[in-house]
Amino acid sequence: MAAKNILIVGVGGQGTILIGKLLSSGFMQAGYDVKMSEIHGMSQRGGSVFTMVRYGDKVCCPVIEEGSADLLVAFERLEAMRSLSYLKPEGTALVNDLRIDPAGVLSQQLDYPSNIVEAISHAVSAIIVPATQMAKDLGNERVMNVILLGIIVKHMGLEAIDWNEIIAQNVRASFVDIDIAALNLGLSYIAE
Amino acid sequence: MKKLLTGDEALALGAIDAGVSYASAYPGTPSTEILETLATMPDAIYAEWAVNEKVALESAIGASYAGVRSLASMKHVGLNVAADPFFTNAYTGINGGLVIINADEPGMHSSQNEQDNRYYAYHANVPMFEPANSQECYDMMLTAYELSETYDVPVLIRVTTRVCHSKSIVEPREAREKSFSPFEKNPNKYVTVPAVSRNLKHNLIQRNEKLITYSNASAYNFAVHNSKQLGIVASSICYEYAQEVFGESASYYKTGFSYPMPIEKIKEFAASVEKLIVLEENEPIMETQIKAAGINVTGKEIFPLEGELLPDAIRKAYFGEKLPSPKYPTDGIVPRPPSLCAGCPHRGLFTVLGKRKKLFLSGDIGCYTLGYSPPFNGMDAVTCMGASISSAHGAQKVFDEHPETGMRAVAIIGDSTFFHSGMTGLLNIAYNKSKVITIVLDNRITGMTGHQDNPGTGYNAQGESAPVADIAKIAHAIGIEHVRTINPNILDEVSSALDWAIALDEPSVIITRWPCVLKSLTSDDLNEFANVVSEPCSVDIESCNGCKLCLAVGCPSLSFDADTKKSKILDGCVGCTVCMQVCPTSSIVKGRE
Numbered sequence: 001m002a003a004k005n006i007l008i009v010g011v012g013g014q015g016t017i018l019i020g021k022l023l024s025s026g027f028m029q030a031g032y033d034v035k036m037s038e039i040h041g042m043s044q045r046g047g048s049v050f051t052m053v054r055y056g057d058k059v060c061c062p063v064i065e066e067g068s069a070d071l072l073v074a075f076e077r078l079e080a081m082r083s084l085s086y087l088k089p090e091g092t093a094l095v096n097d098l099r100i101d102p103a104g105v106l107s108q109q110l111d112y113p114s115n116i117v118e119a120i121s122h123a124v125s126a127i128i129v130p131a132t133q134m135a136k137d138l139g140n141e142r143v144m145n146v147i148l149l150g151i152i153v154k155h156m157g158l159e160a161i162d163w164n165e166i167i168a169q170n171v172r173a174s175f176v177d178i179d180i181a182a183l184n185l186g187l188s189y190i191a192e
Numbered sequence: 193m194k195k196l197l198t199g200d201e202a203l204a205l206g207a208i209d210a211g212v213s214y215a216s217a218y219p220g221t222p223s224t225e226i227l228e229t230l231a232t233m234p235d236a237i238y239a240e241w242a243v244n245e246k247v248a249l250e251s252a253i254g255a256s257y258a259g260v261r262s263l264a265s266m267k268h269v270g271l272n273v274a275a276d277p278f279f280t281n282a283y284t285g286i287n288g289g290l291v292i293i294n295a296d297e298p299g300m301h302s303s304q305n306e307q308d309n310r311y312y313a314y315h316a317n318v319p320m321f322e323p324a325n326s327q328e329c330y331d332m333m334l335t336a337y338e339l340s341e342t343y344d345v346p347v348l349i350r351v352t353t354r355v356c357h358s359k360s361i362v363e364p365r366e367a368r369e370k371s372f373s374p375f376e377k378n379p380n381k382y383v384t385v386p387a388v389s390r391n392l393k394h395n396l397i398q399r400n401e402k403l404i405t406y407s408n409a410s411a412y413n414f415a416v417h418n419s420k421q422l423g424i425v426a427s428s429i430c431y432e433y434a435q436e437v438f439g440e441s442a443s444y445y446k447t448g449f450s451y452p453m454p455i456e457k458i459k460e461f462a463a464s465v466e467k468l469i470v471l472e473e474n475e476p477i478m479e480t481q482i483k484a485a486g487i488n489v490t491g492k493e494i495f496p497l498e499g500e501l502l503p504d505a506i507r508k509a510y511f512g513e514k515l516p517s518p519k520y521p522t523d524g525i526v527p528r529p530p531s532l533c534a535g536c537p538h539r540g541l542f543t544v545l546g547k548r549k550k551l552f553l554s555g556d557i558g559c560y561t562l563g564y565s566p567p568f569n570g571m572d573a574v575t576c577m578g579a580s581i582s583s584a585h586g587a588q589k590v591f592d593e594h595p596e597t598g599m600r601a602v603a604i605i606g607d608s609t610f611f612h613s614g615m616t617g618l619l620n621i622a623y624n625k626s627k628v629i630t631i632v633l634d635n636r637i638t639g640m641t642g643h644q645d646n647p648g649t650g651y652n653a654q655g656e657s658a659p660v661a662d663i664a665k666i667a668h669a670i671g672i673e674h675v676r677t678i679n680p681n682i683l684d685e686v687s688s689a690l691d692w693a694i695a696l697d698e699p700s701v702i703i704t705r706w707p708c709v710l711k712s713l714t715s716d717d718l719n720e721f722a723n724v725v726s727e728p729c730s731v732d733i734e735s736c737n738g739c740k741l742c743l744a745v746g747c748p749s750l751s752f753d754a755d756t757k758k759s760k761i762l763d764g765c766v767g768c769t770v771c772m773q774v775c776p777t778s779s780i781v782k783g784r785e
Contacts, residue, residue: 061432067515
């Protein structure tokens with residue numbers, strides 16, 4: 001199988017790295033070659049963050065080129081827009097319908113773009129999900145990322161991997177139950 | 193068993209399986225996690241946070257002389273700090289194997305410069321490995337220690353941010369037993385007086401000849417023959433990037449052991465292809481060597497000298513185009529730079545400091561460097577770790593000569609940075625008598641690199657209790673008479689401390705003591721910092737007049753509602769009250785509405 005590329009973007013602190021870690025652990029246990037890249041450091045402080053996950057029979061390098069992602073997963077709308085050029089023209093954007101204002105918008109110097117969902121849906125095949133609201137309804141806003149993981153698994157046809165087990169191995173014990181519930185919510189989000 | 197590891201984790205595992213007994217480091221992105229990982233394995237290795245990189249390397253040299261395999265790791269600018277022992281250790285060599293891991297930052301994701309430290313290998317005649325992925329990180333650690341002991345030489349492992357922070361699969365090998373070769377007196381090897389060093393220099397030149405032979409024979413330097421039309425010489429992760437872009441349409445020569453260069457092997461490879469290019473991030477180091485060997489090669493004529501040489505950059509430089517991607521409007525995509533967290537104790541300081549006139553604000557390296565940016569504008573210059581204090585001293589001497597400027601120099605430095613290299617600058621201020629105001633931002637942890645303990649926190653790398661270095665006492669002992677400790681969240685306290693310091697005609701130190709909002713608080717923290725965990729603020733929308741003055745504290749949990757024309761507190765507020773204190777109508781209050 002040729003390498004598949006998943007780019008996960010968001011705002012520092014949203015939990016992109018955990019999803020990258022869960023995905024790559026699952027891919028390794030399924031016998032794929034897998035490489036994952038992230039940049040952390042100063043960007044943690046509320047800046048844009050990127051996690052790249054690649055899997056297949058053989059993966060050359062850990063980074064995803066512009067125009068080569070099969071799936072863009074954005075934890076925030078503006079970040080989806082920022083990284084849309086990383087998608088293949090026929091790729092899919094999975095977008096959490098959440099707005100987080102960057103500093104320039106908070107201080108009224110800049111405007112948050114108003115038409116992001118429309119622009120993305122016009123440019124590529126898009127799945128827009130109210131994942132943060134779904135996570136709040138489930139009882140913890142922070143499991144938004146695992147809801148998106150469920151949708152990724154479904155969209156990429158990865159149900160054969162035991163994600164419950166992967167979650168149990170990688171998250172704090174007190175989070176396992178709610179994370180598995182979030183995963184299931186994501187799995188059932190898009191229709192068969 | 194296969195493991196999925198970052199480069200940093202693989203380097204740490206390599207150290208364990210190579211039988212390393214002693215490791216020392218100072219935190220620095222992207223190298224921090226190497227020692228962090230080792231510190232979680234106290235049964236396997238002794239690992240410690242040093243106060244700076246020079247101390248880390250010198251300690252590792254001592255451990256090597258005393259008979260065990262030792263390790264020092266650091267980010268690229270850390271090797272500048274450690275350059276002094278690095279150069280001379282290349283003369284003396286080692287007893288137990290010694291490896292220095294240096295993490296470069298092409299792209300400057302979290303650094304002040306992009307220096308290419310491969311030059312250090314050339315400059316100091318220290319052999320160098322450049323792993324491309326986590327498996328090579330692991331393997332090369334094992335080989336590097338063998339090389340170190342066979343050739344009596346410290347060995348440099350040069351990684352980059354992408355290698356450190358990328359995960360790939362590692363198959364570990366059998367771990368080696370730790371060894372111990374007791375120190376034997378040998379001044380002609382270890383005591384670098386001129387008469388000894390002249391001999392050592394001679395030996396070093398001879399050693400390098402042997403290392404050239406080693407390089408040409410190393411299994412880490414190899415050719416992959418595909419097409420004869422194009423040959424690519426690449427080191428580090430550029431080899432993987434090249435494969436991504438060119439696949440089997442090119443042949444490759446991969447240099448995993450890259451100093452000294454395997455130039456004979458590269459000559460053979462060059463002869464086997466019609467066209468040769470060299471892919472290396474930043475400086476044309478291999479390119480210069482290849483050209484000096486009389487080989488025709490294309491490098492920096494087309495490839496950039498700056499940033500990461502990602503597949504995108506290689507493709508654009510070589511083919512002149514990028515891959516097709518979706519078309520969409522990109523105007524209006526506003527930037528999202530990093531910012532001080534809600535509840536960051538630096539906010540109160542910069543809210544006051546940035547508004548003061550006639551101050552030269554000499555800054556330093558840490559989260560607080562973000563104080564330079566709007567709305568704070570609270571930093572005028574940043575060079576390197578420790579420079580805030582020394583540069584403020586030089587500036588103050590000039591301001592004294594030019595009183596017509598009315599300027600006063602202020603140094604702004606974090607707690608860990610103060611211990612790293614600020615203390616010496618402060619001693620220089622006391623000794624040479626300049627009236628610099630030094631502000632030590634003591635947030636009780638090394639914040640920027642992800643919360644490592646330091647001599648001020650009371651804990652060591654393993655989380656065991658350690659003596660607390662008292663910054664106020666250090667300042668007094670150094671000769672600074674005027675020292676004040678304040679709570680930076682209380683703006684009046686910040687303001688009056690500044691007034692006090694400015695009125696003095698002598699040097700002073702202001703310590704802003706409040707824990708990083710992200711810190712896991714210790715019982716001591718909870719006792720000392722009353723109300724550190726407190727209820728968030730809210731806006732009384734009846735009295736808020738929409739003046740927006742509160743927005744000038746640059747808080748990510750404070751916004752302005754364009755519809756109601758009132759300020760709004762968002763999730764994430766921890767109730768630091770800085771915005772409350774700047775509100776002219778007292779419309780921000782503690783507690784949720």
